[in-house]
Each structure stands twice: as C-alpha cells, then as structure tokens.
Amino acid sequence: MSAPEDTSGTGDATTSIGWGERLRTVKNLATRLGPILSKEMIHTLDASISYLETGRWLKSQGIVVPRRVESRVNVYDQLINALRDQPILYLEFGVWQGRSIRYWSERLRNPDSRFHGFDSFEGLPESWNMLFKKGLFSTNGQPPRIDDPRVEFFKGWFEETLPHYRPPPHSQLVINIDADLYSSTKFVLNALKSWIPVGTYIYFDEFCDRNHELRAFDEFLAETKMRFEVAAASRSLMYIAFRRVG
Structure with missing residues (x-):
C-alpha cells in the first residue's frame, strides 16, 4: 500500500495564489473604471476608506467611543x-x-x-x-x-x-x-x-x-x-x- 500524498501547506499556497489573482483583477478593474470617474467621485471613494480606517484604528488602540452626537x-x-x-x-x-x-x-x-x-x-x-x-x-x-x-x-x-x-x-x-x-x-x-x-x-x-x-x-x-x-x-x-x- 503506497504512502498517502503529503499535501501539508498546499492549502495556504493555493489561498495565496487565489488572493493574488483576485487582487490583480481588482487593480485591472480599477484602472479601467478610473477614466469614467470624476475627481469628486474618487475623492469620495478615498474618504470612505478613511472612515473605515478610523474605526479600525480606534479599536487597535483599545479606545472605546461613547455615545455619538450629531454635530x-x-x-x-x-x-x-x-x-x-x-x-x-x-x-x-x-x-x-x-x-x-x-x-x-x-x-x-x-x-x-x-x-x-x-x-x-x-x-x-x-x-x-x-x-x-x-x-x-x-x-x-x-x-x-x-x-x-x-x-x-x-x-x-x-x-x-x-x-x-x-x-x-x-x-x-x-x-x-x-x-x-x-x-x-x-x-x-x-x-x-x-x-x-x-x-x-x-x-x-x-x-x-x-x-x-x-x-x-x-x-x-x-x-x-x-x-x-x-x-x-x-x-x-x-x-x-x-x-x-x-
């Protein structure tokens, strides 16, 4: 009876390759969308990432935000x-x-x-x-x-x-x-x-x-x-x- 095939680590490698391919696809799509977007639209997209980063950063610092107010x-x-x-x-x-x-x-x-x-x-x-x-x-x-x-x-x-x-x-x-x-x-x-x-x-x-x-x-x-x-x-x-x- 032959020894079972050693597949240790192949899952991580496959995942890495799959993620890299998806990232290249996103980059390709982004450069094709860029010409049809206005500067204001791109600014809005960039600002949206900043809002996400603000929430992530506060959590990473262990800072709790109390009740939020309107203005x-x-x-x-x-x-x-x-x-x-x-x-x-x-x-x-x-x-x-x-x-x-x-x-x-x-x-x-x-x-x-x-x-x-x-x-x-x-x-x-x-x-x-x-x-x-x-x-x-x-x-x-x-x-x-x-x-x-x-x-x-x-x-x-x-x-x-x-x-x-x-x-x-x-x-x-x-x-x-x-x-x-x-x-x-x-x-x-x-x-x-x-x-x-x-x-x-x-x-x-x-x-x-x-x-x-x-x-x-x-x-x-x-x-x-x-x-x-x-x-x-x-x-x-x-x-x-x-x-x-x-």
Missing part, C-alpha cells in the same frame, strides 16, 4: 459643559473666520480664561487631498473681529509663531486642531507635547483622514506613549475630542 457643535457642548467654570486656556489652530473660537469664548465666561487663535489667515500652505488647493480658506490676511479681550490671535504660519509662544497660567488646557494637513497637525502636536498634562482635551475637526490628522495623531501617540480616551465624538467620528488619561 461639531454638540461635541463642543459636551466639553463646554464639563469645563464651564474653570479658567481655561483654549488654543485653536486653524481659525479661518473665527466661528469656533467665538462659540467657545461666548460660552466659557470665566474672566481668567484665555482664547488664543493661531492662523496665517492666508489659507492652506499646501494642497489638501484632491479637491482643496493651496490658499483655500484665506481671509486675505485679516483675523476675525471678536469683541472679547480674552481672545487674541497669533498671525503667521505655525512654525513661525509657536516657537515663540508661552502659554499663560491656566488650570485646564483645550487644544482645537483644525489644521487639516498632516504637516501642520504634526508640527502643532510636537510643539505642544511638553504642555499636555493629564486631563488635557485635544479636539480634531477632520479626524477621519488617514493621511492627515489621524496619521499625525497616531504618530504622536507612538512617539510620546501618551494615552487618551474619547471625550466626545460625532456620528461619523469626523469631529472628535480626546482627553489625556495617562
């Missing part, structure tokens, strides 16, 4: 309700027309709170993704007018203003990052890392972008070993606030 304002309100009576230092990176910094300053009335906005007011320093070109969000160099002496703007590129900035005394720090770009977000996080004690809130306005804000925060956590929990998040996780816990 950016609802995320703000959850933090504001927790911070209302404390002297806050609120730092905003990417001010544009000042809607967010105005919203926060109108609701946090402690006279010792400070609201500092950082922006060149000349728009994006480089193109962002496929649809947002360099210079978008420019206000022609003009900061918004807000009649609150606690509000101050630091005009210039982050790498010009942050190295010379010294935070005033405060009991609670809130960082609002609406810089959009990986390079800008990365610079801000690195510049602030020595000022971020346990209890600090960091809000991201475009978190579901795996190539930009998400990527920068992922690298920041890997480099600093800081631990965060989700303090508030919108349904899509685009608008999300983290609180340092360790």
Whole structure:
C-alpha cells in the first residue's frame, strides 16, 4: 500500500495564489473604471476608506467611543459643559473666520480664561487631498473681529509663531486642531507635547483622514506613549475630542 500524498501547506499556497489573482483583477478593474470617474467621485471613494480606517484604528488602540452626537457643535457642548467654570486656556489652530473660537469664548465666561487663535489667515500652505488647493480658506490676511479681550490671535504660519509662544497660567488646557494637513497637525502636536498634562482635551475637526490628522495623531501617540480616551465624538467620528488619561 503506497504512502498517502503529503499535501501539508498546499492549502495556504493555493489561498495565496487565489488572493493574488483576485487582487490583480481588482487593480485591472480599477484602472479601467478610473477614466469614467470624476475627481469628486474618487475623492469620495478615498474618504470612505478613511472612515473605515478610523474605526479600525480606534479599536487597535483599545479606545472605546461613547455615545455619538450629531454635530461639531454638540461635541463642543459636551466639553463646554464639563469645563464651564474653570479658567481655561483654549488654543485653536486653524481659525479661518473665527466661528469656533467665538462659540467657545461666548460660552466659557470665566474672566481668567484665555482664547488664543493661531492662523496665517492666508489659507492652506499646501494642497489638501484632491479637491482643496493651496490658499483655500484665506481671509486675505485679516483675523476675525471678536469683541472679547480674552481672545487674541497669533498671525503667521505655525512654525513661525509657536516657537515663540508661552502659554499663560491656566488650570485646564483645550487644544482645537483644525489644521487639516498632516504637516501642520504634526508640527502643532510636537510643539505642544511638553504642555499636555493629564486631563488635557485635544479636539480634531477632520479626524477621519488617514493621511492627515489621524496619521499625525497616531504618530504622536507612538512617539510620546501618551494615552487618551474619547471625550466626545460625532456620528461619523469626523469631529472628535480626546482627553489625556495617562
């Protein structure tokens, strides 16, 4: 009687070959579909992958998302309700027309709170993704007018203003990052890392972008070993606030 044929490992090899063939088919199909899709459609497809990656990344970090809320304002309100009576230092990176910094300053009335906005007011320093070109969000160099002496703007590129900035005394720090770009977000996080004690809130306005804000925060956590929990998040996780816990 002959010995049985040794087929150990052939299943994995067959699976590998089958997966490789399917991947080549997908690539071939993608290049044939590309010419009939608009730039906006491809941007939407790419963004969809970023939303998937955001969910995967949060799970990989062991970060649980609490009850989600409807909008950016609802995320703000959850933090504001927790911070209302404390002297806050609120730092905003990417001010544009000042809607967010105005919203926060109108609701946090402690006279010792400070609201500092950082922006060149000349728009994006480089193109962002496929649809947002360099210079978008420019206000022609003009900061918004807000009649609150606690509000101050630091005009210039982050790498010009942050190295010379010294935070005033405060009991609670809130960082609002609406810089959009990986390079800008990365610079801000690195510049602030020595000022971020346990209890600090960091809000991201475009978190579901795996190539930009998400990527920068992922690298920041890997480099600093800081631990965060989700303090508030919108349904899509685009608008999300983290609180340092360790």
